[in-house]
Amino acid sequence: MSANHNPKQNTFLIDLTKCTGCRGCQVACKQWNQLEAEETEFFSGEGYQNPPAMSEYTFTRIKFRDYQKNGENEFAFYKEMCMHCDDPACASVCPVGAFEKTPEGPVIYKADRCIGCRFCMVACPFGVPKYEWSKGLPLVRKCTGCYSRVKEGLKPACATACPTAIEYGPRDEMVKIAKERLANHPDKYIKKIYGLHEAGGTSVLYLTNLPFDELGFKDVTQRPLPDYTWQALRFVPASFLAVGGTLSALSWINHRRERLMNQNATSEQAHTPAEEKEE
Template sequence: MNSDLKEFNSAAAFLIDMTKCTGCRGCQVACKQWNQLKGEKTRFFNGEGYQNPPSMSEYTFTRIKFRDYQKNGQNEFAFYKEMCMHCNEPACASVCPVGAFKKTKEGPVVYDAKRCIGCRFCMVACPFGVPKYEWSKAFPLVRKCTGCYSRIREGLKPACATACPSAITYGPRAEMLKEAERRIAARPERYLKKIYGKEEAGGTSVIYLTALPFDELGFKQVTKRSLPSYTWQALRLVPGIFLTVGGSLSLLSWFTHRKERLKKEEEQRQASSHKAKEENQ
């Protein structure tokens, strides 16, 4: 086993057993609370299914997706938790020109807003469609699940894993894979003989078990090959002049974007300080 694989398997991972998910959406609530994400307008049937909000966004980092199906002539529901997959070798990090994304040794793929230039290459590169843009803001950034990195560094579990009463197990990736294999072997009639995330996109820190075919549940079929290898193959075909000019423009955009954002943040701080002084007088 090479050193990279050892590092990936020692990092923490989510084991999500969809046969145990009740669709309570406690994970959604916990995620909203911990990340201080505001609510979104929803409706009972949004066209795609009964899940709400209708999709992940700058305000929704995870959600439970509903899938209805027939079993023994009866209508049944299956649920699965949609979130950032925290890939072992993330495509978002490989295409980011300023290094705003980083795979941590603990497992989560984290994002540094101070580096971001808003190019949105990460949104194009991610095979799972996870990074979302802050379209509602004048100086937008990219938002996504952090894997509760701040909690993990303090020895805590992610908020969603803590809140889930039945379906989410969290621990070292190697142990989660062994546990998934143990459950399949112990209950072959209960589980599809496949662990999603074990090899997809080179392996991820979120792995799933289910009783139904993954494609029927809406899971995306992605290559088992590490995605950054595709990234670099594609970049080799791009003439150097475009990369140079593109890099220069990206750097210029980053300086301008950062300067404007810092100016706005300072104005907001001063306004808050002035308001506080007035209230205390």
């Protein structure tokens, strides 16, 4: 299976040398997706991070690392988010088709199909999908690349809010810009575009002046991950896949039942006389 490169799909170009750590992208993401705030926690080796980690309430965040430069303390910032892989591993392992790579670029998640099996969490090389631990019947959540905005011709909330570091446009244009910066400023950047080939290529590209591993970027294969997941799934018993199909059907039935109950309740409330409502 080869990477599904679409040169016109929308892609983030994040230049970490231009990131000021303002967290405007982080705030915009929470506002657009109506996500709750989280308390700052201490992580050994990373200092105080806010929010402490990606979670069901945090789809993107700014991490920071301090380092020494010419005898002085400096800070480096790194925007963590879903990489929106060209061939997403999450979609390849999901037994109910809850993940989909769209032609526009974002990898979207369909909660009405999800059965909470967490295969996607195991398969994702970047550790992006997160479990809803706060709920009694948990599913998973992740960044959808603001697909509802993108399909209307708008930029994602984080790219719109960022004043300096994030550009967003067709992948071939973002790759061209990134390569031009590397060629024109060889002393400013590490000679690498992270995301160009990682996991077969992604819709998020990074430039930086520090080694990527020092910033916490994961060293992943350049081979599309579905190549591996399909090999692994060959050995999954057919009976287990049948269980997945059954769970999918039950999930659909339950979601449909809930929707009908909500619709009936709304309808009954709308037709209840005002006198009865007051009583």
